[in-house]
Amino acid sequence: MIGANRNGRPYAKAASAVFAYACALCAFASIAILSLLLWQMLSYSWGWLDWQFLTSFDSQLSPRKAGVLAALVGSLYLIGLTTLLAVPIGVGAAIYLEEYAQRSPWRGLVQTNIANLAGVPSIVYGILGLGLFVRGMKMGAGVLAGALTLTLVILPIVILASQEALRAVPSTIRQASYALGATRWQTVWHQLLPAALPGIMTGVILALSRALGEAAPLVAIGAAGFVMFVPQGINDKFTALPLQIYNWTENANEEFRVHVAAAGIIVLLAMLICLNATAVFLRYRFGKRIRW
Amino acid sequence: MSVATSRPSAPLAIRKGQRRWIESLMHAALWLCAAASVFTTVGIVLILLVESLQFFSQVSVVEFLTGTTWAPHADPPRFGILPLACGTFLVAGGSALLAIPLGLGAAIYLSEYASPGVRDVLKPVLEILAGIPSVVFGYLAIVFISPIVRGVFPQADIFNALNASIVVAIMILPMIVSLSEDVLRSVPRTLREGAYALGATKLDVTVGVVVPAALSGIMASFLLAIARAVGETMAVALAAGRLPQLTLNPLDSIQTMTAYIVETSKGDTPRGTLGYQTIFAVGLTLFLSTLALNVLAQWILKHMREKYE
Numbered sequence: 001m002i003g004a005n006r007n008g009r010p011y012a013k014a015a016s017a018v019f020a021y022a023c024a025l026c027a028f029a030s031i032a033i034l035s036l037l038l039w040q041m042l043s044y045s046w047g048w049l050d051w052q053f054l055t056s057f058d059s060q061l062s063p064r065k066a067g068v069l070a071a072l073v074g075s076l077y078l079i080g081l082t083t084l085l086a087v088p089i090g091v092g093a094a095i096y097l098e099e100y101a102q103r104s105p106w107r108g109l110v111q112t113n114i115a116n117l118a119g120v121p122s123i124v125y126g127i128l129g130l131g132l133f134v135r136g137m138k139m140g141a142g143v144l145a146g147a148l149t150l151t152l153v154i155l156p157i158v159i160l161a162s163q164e165a166l167r168a169v170p171s172t173i174r175q176a177s178y179a180l181g182a183t184r185w186q187t188v189w190h191q192l193l194p195a196a197l198p199g200i201m202t203g204v205i206l207a208l209s210r211a212l213g214e215a216a217p218l219v220a221i222g223a224a225g226f227v228m229f230v231p232q233g234i235n236d237k238f239t240a241l242p243l244q245i246y247n248w249t250e251n252a253n254e255e256f257r258v259h260v261a262a263a264g265i266i267v268l269l270a271m272l273i274c275l276n277a278t279a280v281f282l283r284y285r286f287g288k289r290i291r292w
Numbered sequence: 293m294s295v296a297t298s299r300p301s302a303p304l305a306i307r308k309g310q311r312r313w314i315e316s317l318m319h320a321a322l323w324l325c326a327a328a329s330v331f332t333t334v335g336i337v338l339i340l341l342v343e344s345l346q347f348f349s350q351v352s353v354v355e356f357l358t359g360t361t362w363a364p365h366a367d368p369p370r371f372g373i374l375p376l377a378c379g380t381f382l383v384a385g386g387s388a389l390l391a392i393p394l395g396l397g398a399a400i401y402l403s404e405y406a407s408p409g410v411r412d413v414l415k416p417v418l419e420i421l422a423g424i425p426s427v428v429f430g431y432l433a434i435v436f437i438s439p440i441v442r443g444v445f446p447q448a449d450i451f452n453a454l455n456a457s458i459v460v461a462i463m464i465l466p467m468i469v470s471l472s473e474d475v476l477r478s479v480p481r482t483l484r485e486g487a488y489a490l491g492a493t494k495l496d497v498t499v500g501v502v503v504p505a506a507l508s509g510i511m512a513s514f515l516l517a518i519a520r521a522v523g524e525t526m527a528v529a530l531a532a533g534r535l536p537q538l539t540l541n542p543l544d545s546i547q548t549m550t551a552y553i554v555e556t557s558k559g560d561t562p563r564g565t566l567g568y569q570t571i572f573a574v575g576l577t578l579f580l581s582t583l584a585l586n587v588l589a590q591w592i593l594k595h596m597r598e599k600y601e
Contacts, residue, residue, distance in 0.1 A: 016495035020405050026397030027406070030465055031417055037432050044435070092325030100322055112590075114329050119516065119586035120579065121523025123550050124336060126557070127575040131339035152332050159329065183311055185318040206423075213425025216525035216550070220557045220571075242427045242526070249431045249530055258435055265428050272423060 045262035053263055057228045058244065063255035068267055071244035073230045074143070075212060075271070078240055081147035082154070082211050087204055089151070090158025091193075094200075097159070098166040099188055118156035125153045126220025134221050141222040142235035149217045154207040161203020165196040198286045205279035209272050215242035241268040340579060343572035350566055356573065362536040362552075364567045371570065373577060375536040379453065379546035380581075383528055384521040386457030386542055387464060392514055394461070395468030399510075402469065403476035404498050415470075422466035429459040430530030438531070441543075448543035451533030457542060459527050464517040471516065475509025476502060508596035512589040519585035523578065525550040549578045 056067025093114075101107040129149030139145040169192050177187040193200075218240055225247045227239040245268065248261035348356070351371045359372015402411055433455045441455055442448050479502050487497045503510070533545030534555055547555075553571045561567045 012493045012495070016493040019495045019498070020401075023397045023401035023405060026394045027401045027414060027469075030394060030398070030462060031414070031421070034421060034462060037436055040436060041432070089325045089328050092322045093329060096322035096326040100319060101326070110326055110330060113333050115590065116583060116586055117329060117332060119519055119523075119582060120336065121525065121550065121582055123523065123525045123553055124340075124575055124579050124582075127553070127572060128332070128336045128339055130557075131343065131572075132335055155329060155332065183315050185315050188318075209423055213423075213427070215425070215427045216554065219526075219554050222557060225558065242425050245431065246427050246526060246530065249427070249434060261431055262435075265431060268425065268428070272425075276420075276423070 041262045041265060044259055045266045048259045049263040049266055054267070058226060058239075058247075060226065063253060063260050066248075066256070066260050068241070068244060068264055070227045070230055071239050071241045071264070072267065074227070074238040075240045075242075075268075077143050077231055077238065078146050078150065079208060079212055081143060081234070082150045083204075083208060085147060085151040086154050086158050086207065086211075090155050090204070090207075091162045091200060093155075093159045094162030094166060095188055095192075098163050099184065099192065114156050114159055118160065121216075122153050122214050123216040123220055125149055126217030128152065129217060129221045140235060141224065141237065142233075143231050143238045144234040145221055146218055146223055146238065146240070147234075149221055150211040150214060153214060153217055154211050157207040157210065158204055161206065162196070162200045165199025165203065166192060168199060169195045198283050201282045201286070202279050205275055205282075209275050212272060212275065213242055213268065215240070215246050218243050219246070241271070336579065340572055340576040343569060344576045347566065347569040347573045351573075360538050362547075364556075364570050365561075369566065371573075373549075373574065375538045376547060376549045376552055376574065377577070378538050378540070379532065379536065380522055380548040380550070380578075382453045382540060382542060382546060383456045383460060383524075383532060383548055384518055386453060387460035387521045388514070388518050390457060390461035391465045391468055391517065395465050395513075395517070396472060396510065398465070398469045399472035399476055400498060400503070403473045404494070404502065418466045418469055421462075422470075424463075426463065426524060426526040427530070429463055429527040433459040433527060433531035445543050449533060449545040451531060451545045452543050453532055453546045454542040456528045456532035456548075459531055460521050460524050463524065463527065464520050467520060468513050468517045471513035472506070472510045475506040475513070478509075479505045508592050511596075512593045515585050515589035515592070519582045519589070522585065523550060523582050525554060529554040549574050553578075 052065075053067050054072065055069055056065060057070050058067065059065040097107065097110065101110075126149060129145060129152070133139045133145040133148050134141055139148075173191050173195065174187055177191045182190070223243055224237045224239055225243065227237060229236075231238045241264065245261055245264040248256045248264060251257050251261075356371055356373055358374065359370060360374050361370040361372050362375045363370045402414060406414065434451075437458050438450055438452075438455050441452065441458075442450070445454075448454065483501055483505060484497050487501045492500065528548050529551035532548060532551060534547050534551070535545040536547040536552065537544065539546065552574055556568065556571050
């Protein structure tokens, strides 16, 4: 084909143009359809998403009285705890793999293992959480068990993103630090972590948004569906936004299914947008300071 | 950025001892963090295996793998996973059929045709698309997609496999696009310019040179996306129905392995019973299927990659 005589292929140019437009259509069509659907959803939530919705508990029978309070607070608790657990462990693991571990079969094994864990479906982590935390450690399906399970879900993402950020720090920084007599940990703490921070934070926030939207692992550990209270301690029963939305969407009552669920989704998406805006802000704010 | 130095007033011996102590403590702590990921894998495998072994002590593996009826609550109960596997296959296969051509087309557009300005807009939009939670797609499937599908095919069930395939296709699309675009862009310019010099059109260059050169990475992105579709849970649990049946008709109501685990976890099956144990056996099957797809994708990336230097 390539190098064929132009005259032998009168439609070559037209075919090329058609192909270009077809590819562009692929790129824009999916985005257009999704925006249309999201716009429709926004209109369904109109009139339902109000102060009453944000400050009330769920209602079994009347859609107008249903609210998102328990799920909202539950999600905040869950994300807070997950951050406290996943960030130190994930960043620590990344530092170990990048800065401490020698090139060895053990390191290769751990790295392959992390790549594979990133591909494990979240519901399988839910089954692990059920067996390990809820039943093995007898925690019950409380906030702590939920947060531990979500930590396992996002740990591979945090580790991979932090490794990437650490790898991007030029090795001259390390050499200079060692040459001045700093130990390995001093180099990590005073040089590498500050330099890699914007990258690490971006990865962490992406991982947390994943955790915020996950319902499957929470269902698997047996998190309660209908909760009429805000969790007080770390072993209290809880519900979370995606879980609450799932229950509403499953409801036979059309007002719950279409309108209340849409209002819940808007609250969830608003939280996700806030998280991601923080990521963009942090990248901008801290990214500027570093000049090599 | 200042380099840390210990206070000069501290005696040298104490400083050194303290430093060494901190060094080994941090080394051990960081090692533990890295080991946590290994413990996670060990935990998944152990729990799935131990609980599944209890299940398989009562149900034969052969019946589980070849039985054509899945009715854990019937009397007598039947535990043939084929209907659930078939449901998973139907949804994953259907979404792959929809998402692969669209995703590859979009990736080619972004890599070969789009101006930098368009790309700077489209790439973040795709990232946003990738960040929308699964349960939201479940809602979209029920409220918007299902009525459309039933409008076109009146014989379709309210909950059907096609519904689920469509939303799962939208969910895996960003993954295919961004992974494929990365490999397409990493094909060296010299290959393209060589082809242009021989008189090829842009279509010839793209289809005849760039895509074949990036084929291993593109195939890997397809496999990773299919693995994601197999493990996709909430959207499928909402959209596809709850009827485990052995069918390849996308308009039928079906149940996937993931949706079965959700239904059983949410329901009030008493713990410790055989019906409850099924979620571990199904979970093990699911885990092994996605693992196989992921390992295959990594193998392709490692061994089939064409190197240009």
